[in-house]
Amino acid sequence: MLPFRFRLTLVQKMILSFAVSGVCLTAALVYALAGLDAMHRMEEEFARKDLAAVTMTIGLRDAILAQERALGKYLILKEQVFRDVFDKNVQQFNNTLFSFKQIYQGNKLRELESSYRAYHQASQKIFAGNTAVVPVMKQSAERIEKIIAEIRDEQQESLVYKLKTTDEQETRTVSRSIFLASFGVVVSSLIAVLLIYSFARSIGKLQKATHRIAEGEFDYDPEIPPGDEIGTLAKDFSRMATRLKQLEQISLDASPLTRLPGNIAIERAIHQRLAGTTPFAVCYLDLDNFKSYNDRYGYIKASDLIREAGRVIYDAVHGLQEPQAFVGHIGGDDFVVIISAGKAEAACQAIIHAVDALIPDFYSAEDRLKGAIEGVDRYGVHRVFPLISISISALVCTPGSCGSAAEIATAAAQLKDQVKKETGSNYCIVRRGAGDGTVLE
Structure with missing residues (x-):
């Protein structure tokens, strides 16, 4: 069994090229959008948490x-106004600490609160x-400032890490x-180059085949594998060359007077019908x-009469609307x-x-009136001949x-001699079946 060779058509190759390019470009766009979305979320987190946390640590320290x-x-000074300022900053510290607890869950938060x-x-x-x-208060204040500084450093390190990320x-x-x-551009460009190369190579082969066929080498094979439009075109070229060869043979064999196919074409036509299964008639x-x-x-x-007779015979036969008539x-x-x-x-x-x-129309008025002409037959005997029939x-x-084309021609010629014995235009039909024939007028 011959291995199956799958070939894409030119349209399929172009679609594949655009598809690969489109998929890669779409993937690049989707990946870029996903990356931008991720960075946007990280920036939002910076603004909502990290920067806010750094700002709050500064606010805690200031408070x-x-x-x-x-x-x-x-x-x-022992003045109440300073206690009021103290209480106001206590409230500010507590508010900031409450907000800070919403975005920071580190271990130092509990130590800061304590x-x-x-x-x-x-x-x-x-x-x-x-x-x-007072010494206890100062010691606690120093510890708070230290914790706030450590939290701020921790937040700054986290911010630096996230910025790096x-x-x-x-x-x-x-x-x-x-x-x-x-990658999409390169792949699509590569496919395009391969398509152009394949197309140019196939066109070159077709061009060479055209020249060879034009020179009469009708059996020339362009050697283009089937499967795509160029392969189909090459197959059509081969069929065209075969048909041209047949037409050339018919033309060389054709009668120069009537331009109708000659003996070789007649024999080929009979052989073709003998190889078929449809009954046919050789007239x-x-x-x-x-x-x-x-x-x-x-x-x-x-000669003019023969030419015109060939024309009217051809027109009469093809007027019966049978394309295969010969x-x-x-x-x-x-x-x-x-004919069938x-x-x-x-x-x-x-x-x-x-x-x-x-x-x-090919006789003079006098001969048409008489319906005959005088002449000498092939034996030299003077006699009167009717008009052509x-x-x-x-x-x-x-x-x-039926046997061969030669047997059919011989049988038809013998039958013709019998028909010519009758005066005027006549025909007879013999149908060959199991060895006997029936003559029909």
């Missing part, structure tokens, strides 16, 4: 420092007049998007009294018609009608009833 300053001034409680308790004792806890994500997104887009046509006409009117008028010119005043068995009788009648209508002998062959 605790403001509390220390207000408490210190209160220790010196240290601030100790600081606040000590400050309240100071406001109550117990100055002994974002940069890497951006670089990766851009590079991969460019790669996918470039042998002969113009009666043609020699006497040629002797009286000369070969130029006789009309050939054996030579001289002998013709052959090959069912239209044999209609063909004989149409031919006789056409020829009988044509013949009188046509005799048709048709041999109908059914599958398996």
Whole structure:
């Protein structure tokens, strides 16, 4: 079994090229959009959490420092206004700490809350007049500032890491998007180059085949494999060359007078029908009294008559609307018609009608009036010859009833001799079946 070779058509190849390019470009676009969306979410997280966290740590530090300053001034001046400032900054610290807890869940948050409680308790004792806890308050304030500084450093490190990750994500997104887009362009360009090369190579082969066929080498094979439009075109070229070869043979064999196919084409047509399964009829046509006409009117008028007879015979046969009908010119005043068995009788009648209508125009008025001409026959005997008529002998062959083309031609010629014995235009049809024949007028 021969291996199956799958070949894409040119349209399929072009669609594949555009599809690969489109898929890669779409993938690049989708990947880029996904990357941009991821970076957008990270930027939102920066703005919502990281930057806010850094800002809040600054606010916490400022609030605790403001509390220390207000408490210190209160220790010196003992004025209520400084306690009010202290309380205001306590509220600011607590509000900021509450907001900070929403975005930061680190371990140092609990330590900050514990240290601030100790600081606040000590400050309240100071406001109550117990100055002994001032060292405890200062120690708590230092611890709070230290924790806030550590949280701020931690947030800054996290922000730096996320910014670095974002940069890497951006670089990766851009590079991969460019790669996918470039890959699609390269692949589609490669397919386009291969298509152009294949197309140009095939066109070159077809061009060479055209030149070779034009030079008469009808058997030349362009060697283009089938499967695409170029392969189909090459197959059509080969069929065209075969047909041209047949037409050339027919042309070389054709009668130069009537341009109808000659003996070789007639024999080929009979062989083709013998190889088939459809009954057909071989009609042998002969113009009666043609020699006497040629002797009286000369070969130029006789040639014109033969040419016109071939034309009307051809028109009469093809007027029966049978594309496969065949009309050939054996030579001289002998013709052959090959037609389906069912239209044999209609063909004989149409031919006789056409020829009988044509013949009188080739005679002088005097000869037409007499209906005959005087002349010498082939034996040198002076006699009177009727106007030209046509005799048709048709041999109908059914599958398996006929032998070779030569046997058919011989049988038809013998039958023609019998028909010529009758005066005027006549025809007879013999149907060959199991060895016997029935003659039909």
